Amino acid sequence: MSPFDVKPTGTGYPAPTKPKVTVVTVVLNSCEFMEATILSILGQTYENLEYVVIDGGSTDGTLDIIDRYKSRIDRLVVEKDRGIYDAMNKSAKLVTGDYLIFMNSGDEFATEQSVAELSACARDDETLIYGGWIVRYSWGLERAGHPARPGDFWRGMFVQHQSVMVKTQYFREHQFDLTLGLGADYAFLLQLINSGAKVSECGTIVSRVSAGGASDNNRKGVLMAHWDQARRYYPGLKTDVHYLKAIARERLAAFVKKCLPASVVKGIISSKA
Template identity: 30%
Template structure:
């Protein structure tokens, strides 16, 4: 089983090398690492060139944003399954892709969902984000599994489409809604902690970001013809707190 890992980047010279080494250091070797750079002006391309022996394909050219770059990477992919690893993130352990390959071999599924951790620059873990209790119906109240923990069968993109470019930070939500809820793909919780994410990403930067993703969640559900309660989506942070207290 070949696994394609897509990394998109732009002016990522402070973190990209760790990401590349994280993929190259996996115990599983049937990996295709694809890097899509948005024509960086720093030393990003030099870092890519330094590690070309670990990278299957890479390009550096202008794009229409994060999701356009992801689409380019997926179109280049030839693996059986596809995962996303951001340019400031790493795999949780050296065995992650071995575990993912084994899980997909044992289960006839379109996708697996797992867990991630979020950490500060000093390595301190600030959050463990699990998909254990997630179900597709929760998309209607604003909850999705951690995007980097999802591994998709590559051919799904050919039949169900790619990331929609009409979103700023919510195209991953729309794609997950389209795949898991509208198309009802087969999936299973893997229990695997896949990714260590550096906090401070595009969709985790304060109240303005919260308002934007709230709007884009509703847009994603509307595009896919799904009924939802705008109030419940706006109040999703409160539902998280209530759920935590119940546990």
Template identity: 30%
Template sequence: MKVSIITATYNSESTIADTIDSLEEQTYQNIEYIIIDGASKDSTLNVIESNSTRVSTLISESDKGIYDALNKGIEAATGDIVGFLHSDDLLAYPEAISDLVETLKKGDSEAVYADLEYVSKEDTTKVVRKWTSGQYEQQKLRSGWMPPHPTFFMKRDLYLKYGLFNLDYKIAADYDSILRYLWVNNVTASYLPKVVTKMRVGGASNRSLANIMEKTKEDIQALKDNQLFWPSALFIKNVSKIPQFFKR
């Protein structure tokens, strides 16, 4: 199986080398690595060119934000499976992609996901929070459950069939897409009980109080748009994050 991995960058010079290094270390060979850059004004492109031997496609042009860039990546992809590696994230170990592919094959499923660690922005060996996903049950989505999107890999033809990221969402397009794929369209998913992605803290959704409020507003809209009862789902979704700070 060919795996297309998409990274969206914009002025990412301080973190992109680590991201690329984690991709370079992957033992899985059939990887198509696509980087979509939003016309960075810093040295991001120079860092990419100096550190990567596995980039298949590099596009640098202005866009409408990260979800627009990821959509461009999906459209450019030629792999059987598509996943995302954000420009300040890391693949946790060299066999991460191999394990994801093997789990998808064994489960005879259409998507696969795993666990995620939030790590310190300055020291990626320091775990701030661990997101343990658990086995997939579609009904969990009623209670606000979702897999960590950076660990979610799905067959490319399903992205084209069920739609790409909805650009009406500025922060929660990933949540909307997960609900659309798993809840509305019954995509089958398998769970790999390993941490495959490390995410630096300080992402767009929790960068400020205003962003948290906007994220909550968009989460509600995503639940409504995908025919899920939002008051209970949103409450449980937020409360369920609390134990993650103690699972390190």
């Protein structure tokens, strides 16, 4: 079997041995979006599910929202952290599931079957299972996103972390490197893939993610961070030329966005959906 396999959704493990899946939500001052994220997770039909919430010390009412659902949250931690990846790393000591999914505030599962569909693809002791996603824009547009082919992983982040399910034990042993900033998630995935671990794409849309996050708002910084990581595993002129072109395109896009009215920019994005 190839290390990379696209698997249709199906029954997966027999019911008595379905893997336990932990969903972790990391949040800080997100009262506008937190409830939708919580309801998306609590609404999953998958029975062998654990829910952990890690709040970085919210002061805007987010904790009041969390308190409404406290009886259905298995673990809740409220304490300051050193950023999103530090908060996500904390989950390694809290979760008890076989697999781990990060669904942070502002994002949601695509359907109430999403966790069940991902877990159904865990058939061969895979370390990583991933699927597609839908990007939501503030004006209502939704656009589907699909993972890159295995041969193109060097080109940059090939999947949204909200659509990834990783073995908990692997995450405990290989957490996000806090020194890498915006490149931490890509570095984690490249390390996993190049370790020879079993990786499978599950043929389903897993999550709905909101445009305008930290990575979207600093695309040049993200590309630079990804380039640095790609060169570690895929060194050579091909990699360098790809990222130089990508950075040039991003600079041009940023310039155009500044020059054009917001309505025109929205129209351009919508035309590509």
